[in-house]
Amino acid sequence: MRKMRLAIVGAGPAGIYAADILLKHERTFDVSIDLFDHLPAPYGLVRYGVAPDHPRIKGIITALREVLDRGDIRIFGNVRFGEDLTLDDLKQHYHAVIFATGAVRDASLDIPGIHIPGSYGAADFVSWYDGHPDVPRDWPLEAESVAVIGNGNVALDVARMLAKHVEDLMPTEVPANVEAGLRASPVTDVHVFGRRGPMQVKFTPLELRELGELRDVDLVVAEEDFEYDEAARAAIESNKQILVIDRIMRAWREHPQTGSSRRLHLHFWAKPVEIVAGSDGRVAAIRVERTVSDGAGGARGTGEIREVPVQAVYRAVGYFGSPLPGVPFDEQHGVIPNHEGRALDARGEVIPGIYATGWIKRGPVGLIGHTKSDAMETIQHLVRDQANWWSPAEPEESSVNALLESRRVRWTDLDGWHRLDAHELARGDAAAPPRTRVKVVPRDDMVQISRAE
Numbered sequence: 125m126r127k128m129r130l131a132i133v134g135a136g137p138a139g140i141y142a143a144d145i146l147l148k149h150e151r152t153f154d155v156s157i158d159l160f161d162h163l164p165a166p167y168g169l170v171r172y173g174v175a176p177d178h179p180r181i182k183g184i185i186t187a188l189r190e191v192l193d194r195g196d197i198r199i200f201g202n203v204r205f206g207e208d209l210t211l212d213d214l215k216q217h218y219h220a221v222i223f224a225t226g227a228v229r230d231a232s233l234d235i236p237g238i239h240i241p242g243s244y245g246a247a248d249f250v251s252w253y254d255g256h257p258d259v260p261r262d263w264p265l266e267a268e269s270v271a272v273i274g275n276g277n278v279a280l281d282v283a284r285m286l287a288k289h290v291e292d293l294m295p296t297e298v299p300a301n302v303e304a305g306l307r308a309s310p311v312t313d314v315h316v317f318g319r320r321g322p323m324q325v326k327f328t329p330l331e332l333r334e335l336g337e338l339r340d341v342d343l344v345v346a347e348e349d350f351e352y353d354e355a356a357r358a359a360i361e362s363n364k365q366i367l368v369i370d371r372i373m374r375a376w377r378e379h380p381q382t383g384s385s386r387r388l389h390l391h392f393w394a395k396p397v398e399i400v401a402g403s404d405g406r407v408a409a410i411r412v413e414r415t416v417s418d419g420a421g422g423a424r425g426t427g428e429i430r431e432v433p434v435q436a437v438y439r440a441v442g443y444f445g446s447p448l449p450g451v452p453f454d455e456q457h458g459v460i461p462n463h464e465g466r467a468l469d470a471r472g473e474v475i476p477g478i479y480a481t482g483w484i485k486r487g488p489v490g491l492i493g494h495t496k497s498d499a500m501e502t503i504q505h506l507v508r509d510q511a512n513w514w515s516p517a518e519p520e521e522s523s524v525n526a527l528l529e530s531r532r533v534r535w536t537d538l539d540g541w542h543r544l545d546a547h548e549l550a551r552g553d554a555a556a557p558p559r560t561r562v563k564v565v566p567r568d569d570m571v572q573i574s575r576a577e
């Protein structure tokens with residue numbers, strides 16, 4: 125039986141699901157899969173994006189781990205496509221590649237003042253509190269009043285992590301330096317700004333409800349933001365999710381504040397138009413324009429400007445994919461141009477051997493579960509395209525190890541991940557009080573522990 129050698133770049137959920145689906149797929153060929161990731165540990169944004177106080181979602185790692193633990197997928201961590209390995213290398217050793225490299229940076233927001241000190245991207249903050257090895261370990265949490273721009277779940281994560289008392293983050297896997305930083309934070313008010321109305325948010329009900337359950341944090345909404353028009357009423361009637369969101373917000377409007385030491389304000393119909401610097405050059409306020417419904421689910425400006433004093437701004441307006449050397453990239457949407465997972469060239473023609481799945485295929489929207497259906501579609505094409513795969517000159521598995529060795533790449537493998545995982549869990553057990561896990565953060569330490577050096 126013909127044996128296919130497949131490279132998957134990106135060991136987040138999309139890459140792992142793609143490998144799993146191909147291995148279980150009905151097919152007329154054998155398959156051997158190598159999974160590469162530039163991080164020394166697998167699981168992508170499940171490890172480095174999902175908030176530490178969401179253990180149920182973090183628990184998806186258990187299912188992903190079961191796939192890897194079967195032992196029929198080889199993992200190469202700490203290998204960066206584009207530096208340690210190129211597209212030409214992949215063509216030399218594999219019949220095809222699936223890119224599952226996700227999206228790790230913040231989308232831009234083009235308003236005056238967005239780059240002044242004290243204005244941050246949510247992705248960087250998330251990477252910090254989730255212990256990502258490639259971001260600085262210190263985060264300046266000096267603001268009493270903070271603005272969060274955005275009305276999606278990442279904005280809620282950031283607002284919640286800023287407003288929540290650190291004691292209530294225990295016993296999660298939040299790293300020790302993050303715990304110390306949050307403990308010293310003087311924050312009292314977190315303001316979340318959305319340019320559209322409360323019935324047009326992208327929050328999911330579960331995450332929204334959680335905000336109202338934070339200990340010693342009052343939820344503040346303005347009654348004037350809740351004058352529903354026809355479009356909002358239609359949304360409530362036709363969409364179960366919006367109906368639940370309306371119920372949650374209704375309960376908040378009816379409950380008086382209880383004098384908590386921290387407040388979380390949700391501002392709707394408020395479009396950020398400028399971040400204002402103080403005399404020290406740092407963030408001093410955010411200017412927002414009042415908007416109104418355009419009658420079609422969107423919003424238009426009214427020209428009425430309001431200034432809210434804040435000392436830090438976090439923009440959570442979406443993530444954005446990064447280009448991969450030698451691979452076409454759609455600069456506007458931050459994805460590999462593709463049709464149902466088959467990469468396309470500038471003329472819109474299918475490029476043989478190159479596939480995409482997950483956020484780099486579809487853009488940074490949707491939950492972890494959606495990457496499974498993504499992978500299903502991509503794998504179906506991969507299997508059908510058999511006649512057009514590459515013809516590698518060196519398809520032997522050992523040739524890839526030899527190549528990485530010749531380049532002195534210190535890659536980590538499945539046994540290495542088991543070592544690192546066990547080490548982190550043991551650190552969690554040994555902590556006082558015990559914690560789910562204490563992550564190893566510096567990349568070198570991760571690699572050393574994984575490689576038992």
Ligand SMILES: Cc1cc2nc3c(=O)[nH]c(=O)nc-3n(C[C@H](O)[C@H](O)[C@H](O)COP(=O)(O)OP(=O)(O)OC[C@H]3O[C@@H](n4cnc5c(N)ncnc54)[C@H](O)[C@@H]3O)c2cc1C
Nearest residue numbers: 134136137138161162168169173205225226482483491492
């Ligand atoms: C802050 C945040 C919170 C979230 N919370 C939830 C939640 O609670 N529930 C939920 O269902 N979903 C949540 N999501 C969404 C979820 O994380 C994504 O749907 C999912 O991770 C996308 O999977 P992916 O595999 O496409 O990308 P990723 O998870 O980003 O994985 C991509 C992998 O590719 C690797 N990579 C990138 N470039 C290279 C390269 N050049 N060479 C080698 N490897 C590379 C990366 O290191 C990474 O491991 C959240 C997302 C964010 C940003």
